[in-house]
Amino acid sequence: MARIRIEMPENYLFSTEIPLRISDINYGGHLGNDAVLSIIHEARVRFLKQYHYTEMDVEGASLIMSDTAIVYKAEGFYGDHIQVDVTVGDFNKYGCDIYYLLTNKKTAVEVAHAKTGVVFFDYDARKVRPIPDAFRSQMLKITS
Template sequence: MIRTEIQIRFNDMDPMRRVNNASYSAYLELARLDFCNRYLSVSTLEDIPFVLARVEMDLVSSVLPGDSIYVNTWVSQIGNSSWEFSYEIKNQKTEVLYVKAKTIQVYFDYREKKKLPIPNKFRISLEKEMV
């Protein structure tokens, strides 16, 4: 499981003084980037071997100013050409759950503009984070 610390920014807030729901997607993106930094060696954006195909999010509780949060990320399912990340956004001090989410990624060659089966080397990286 990968833990990604999140810094809440002023522009993440909405007029009701809580983190805006759109900001949670950005936090999940940071968590996916954390996965890439651990397992991929990319020199250009075209080297990132996947495209985001689906996002599913349950907002359980509001993140408020002053909350310290993190994202737990793990692989919950692996298919032939796609896999699922699961996430929890939680409070660092109280472990209160704010968000449960899932995303589906498709192994994709941006140069060829087509999906491909997940190569064995990449599958091994996914399996290391499978829960």
Template sequence: MFTIDYKVTISDINYGGHMGNERALLLFQQARVDLFKNLELSEINVGNGVGTIQKDAHVYYRGEVYLGDTLKVTIKALEIKKSSINFIYCVEKECGSVVLGGSTVIVAFDYEKKRVSRYPHEFLEKLESIFQ
């Protein structure tokens, strides 16, 4: 598992007075960015000039989030393949109630050649060491 804390700001709030639905994907992305940074990598380069690109996303809304809430955004698990990784997320309030769940499929992408690629073996090993 990999977890980050996130403080809800005014830019996260919509006209209904709670977090906008589109913000879920931003929370998921922030968790991935921080995970890659922890591995001394980035979404644009996970090794050998290979980056990542999002192919698919699912969000499950379980509760409302308000201005000032502190959230725990957790990448709970990974489903790793040679060219794609399915990231599984859980977002909780400080009290422990789950407010969001979801997943994103992130594909290895060679931005120079503009095509799907394979993830470098070293990158997959680093990920697996965290999620074993």
């Protein structure tokens, strides 16, 4: 069976720390796969906030998820503090990818690699719209 591979960037624009809650732990006693999606959602909201954006307002456009990929690298346990490093890349006409590197803050062990594809969306018209030029320019300027 072919495995998902995510080519992780070398540099990140933002870093945040998220402690693992008991609700993040599954019946196997470790970080649940569903919780990883919740953690990267929180990290994305924090990342956007750093640039004075929200998922509903990025230069007048909203974000909508087009896809998600997660590769699990190691276990996480209740009480672990996970450092989530975030960056953007792979820009196209309507969106980009957001990358997340999840690392155990204490041990420096990588817990997961993740990527979400986002497209810009106009909720009033109910359709995708081109990526705002100001957002693309700002992100490209700071990732270069």
